[in-house]
Amino acid sequence: MQVIVVGAGIVGASCAYHLAKAGADVTVLEAGSIGTGASAKSFGWINASFAETPEYYALRRAAIDRFSELSSALCLPRVSWKGALWWEDEGEAFEAQWAEVNARGYEVDLIDAAGFAALEPAVANPPAACILGKVEGAADGAAVARALLAACDARVLVGCEVTSVSARSVQTSHGVLTADHIVVAVGAKSGDLLGLPMDNQAGLILHTKPVAPVVGHIIMSPDVHFRQDPAGQIVMGEIFSGGGLGDREINEFAGEMLGRLRKRLPRVALDIENVMLGVRPVPKDGLPIVGWVDGVYAATMHSGITLGPLMGQLVAAEILGEQQAILAPFRPTRFDI
DSSP, X not given: OEEEEEOOSHHHHHHHHHHHXXXXXXXXXXXXXXXXXXXXXXXXXXXXXXXXXXXXXXXXXXXXXXXXXXXXXXXXXXXXXXXXXXXXXXXXXXXXXXXXXXXXXXXXXXXXXXXXXXXXXXXXXXXXXXXXXXXXXXEOHHHHHHHHHHTSOOEEEESOOEEEEOSSEEEETTEEEEOSEEEEOOGGGHHHHHOOOBOOEEEEEXXXXXXXXXXXXXXXXXXXXXXXXXXXXXXXXXXXXXXXXXXXXXXXXXXXXXXXHHHHSTTSXXXXXXXXXXXXXXXXXXXXXXXXXXXXXXXXXXXXXXXXXXXXXXXXXXXXTOOOGGGGGGOGGGSOO
């Protein structure tokens, strides 16, 4: 069976990896280079803390386990599993989140200020209460995508732009290519290529210059979220519920974010090494869109970092003819496409 996977971010790379391991003849097409889209510009939080429905929670929670399994099996680079400390919302919103994750049986603890200080002594102004997500982790999406493709025998064509797709062929900057099945995992460009309803969002991610180990957990505070990656860089981003960049200049907003981080880590010398403005691929209703669209298999979601390793496994199974019940709530047929 010949399969073309369009997109070499973490989702496309995972689809290619699982298909190739199942015996398919896989070709991956990527307009840029491996993992340079949203996967490279993501905060990289692996979690099931937020899910609009019980079915989506079940998918995200299963995804954490699959990511952990694959990480161990392949020694995936730049992945860590130290948990997250969350208090982005406060008051009633915090209480509601705590009640929700508890009701779902998620592996969480309620941490007070003393407990926080013991876990993260370098972080100033410990919150009176925060939620510890014990099974959560973080990953560099681009590094994982490269590792997945290196671990299988899929062919990868970079610099190959796909302009249209059909059930058996793709029109590319290299000409027309054909296969038995086409999988499209192009994230934010899913609307352009497949007509999927998207509500993509811009996101600013900053990396500091490497510093000595100072932060263990992922920190989700009311004004900035940050973590330290295995290479020593502090990765930070705007809060997910924040107003975002708006009309401000990127460098102005980056400076503001660095200022927030310095208040959280006052004893650490911090300087920006890299600023990235990316586009988060977000389906219109916030839920993954996975399944057949006019004979083409679509795999579009946020968060691709959390879901990527599991989604590749599920997509590969469906391409090979095994329907996956866990994907039933996320079919494209829920939209008028």
